[in-house]
Amino acid sequence: PSERASEARSERRCARAVRGPARGGAAAGGARGAGTGPASGRAARRRARARGTERTRSAMALRIVNAKHGITCHAWSPDRKRIAVCENSEKVIIYLNADQDKVNWIKEHELAAHDLVVSAIDWSPVHNKIVTCSHDRNAFVWTYSQGTWKASMAILRINRAALDVKWSPDGSKFAVASGAKVVPVCHYEGANDWWISKMIKKHKSTVTSVAWHPSSQLLATGSTDFRCRVFSAFINDIDHSTNTVFGDTGRTRFGDLLLEFEACNGWVEDVAWSPSGSTLAYIGHDSSVNFVSMANGSPQVQTLKSRDLPNSKVFFLSDNVVVAAGHSFNPEIYQNASGSWSFLGNLNQKGSGAGGMAKKAVSNFSSARNLWSNKISRGQDTNNGSDDLWTLHHNAITDLKAFDQPQSRTISSFSTSGLDGRLVVWRPADLKKVSGLHL
């Protein structure tokens, strides 16, 4: 069994070496991968068999959805058996058996209502509805009835692309981040059977992302005017006023600007709230991660500058642990120890055997080929492999979603999807590899 496993690994290594040189052009590498469809299916099955014989192989499940196009966004169903994926097109595809290996995925539904690329999908565990928003300035709410998904358009009244959409935790509203410098917050009006929007203005530039406070009444937004803001999204007919760290939400009006943070030198790419709602994190395009804690009554901001390229998405795994992923292909973990945040490490660690493809090609042919292709494409003289793509993701990570059951307080497994067409589910065993991590 171990010989079979190592044979599978060396087969993967050679496949990696073939696809390796086309690192910059994801399309070119993907085309080669897609071209060998039947062969890759066989290799995938061999990989699956080898996986069964290896000890802790179930740590990371790598599913290559469509290497040609890259994944723009994805969302899991509440029972994690289905996944809605946008493969850089205007259609959203729902796959069944998503919690198993990719070879078992069945394409179940295709949601086609948009005209331009779908920029975000969210699937609410409360009422099992999907909301999708797209660059065509529309958002649709999809309801599952009698075996199909039916779309109902939400009237957003924006005249620019929609970039991000999120359901509120209680499922009654959703907020859309748009390039029109406004955030429409939509709720359902039963009288006319449609989703009607109220606008949050006061942004000076494109809003890149939105995040709901766990109480569903506060909304944090990140914008390309370098600021992160917190608004009240209290709608009189729908919400009941609650006490948050900002006081009674019933006292605020919809669209009131409660806080504004300027600690960022670049566009604010993503915003996230901690599960208890007492901490806010936002990441900027200047490779920084900023944490705002409301613990003492007045907000305190802590900025951490990262070594690597900027991140695109940030997410709280628990009140003290944050994961951020983006252009450096590798999720980063930040932890709050006794009041101050610090960078713990990357999730994908070199040579830890987690990827399996981390080893260089040992056969003479592949190493000679690598040497010449490195000379041509990168001007390097040595094949020391330090630039090889040893991370699981080979292109920027575009989306990050929790994989644990929706009601769990601490998330110890999550999924990332990237422009390389891969969907990687990170499990607790991988989190354990980051030293010093306490969830």
Place this chain on the structure above:
Amino acid sequence: AVKAALQTPPLGSHDQAVKDMNTEVVLNAICSASDSEIDKIVADLYHNSSPDLCDTLVKYIYKGLADRKYCGVLLKWHASAVNMAGLGPVVRAMTDRKTV
């Protein structure tokens, strides 16, 4: 000397003459360091002083490269800085609106 020159960059200053003089001083300090010392200086900057100085260093490197002065030396410094501090300072040099 490099560390002292990098301590107070005139970020956000509107006076172009001040910025030019500061750049001259920093670039002089950088070029007077011999090749073997580059790695040591950068390591010292990164570990002992704050990493913000590495950010400033990379900003000056790019400014010097843009002005086409001392390019060979600056490229060596660039390689050493990226080895030590990663690509973060480069991104910050590109996105920071307060230029050196």
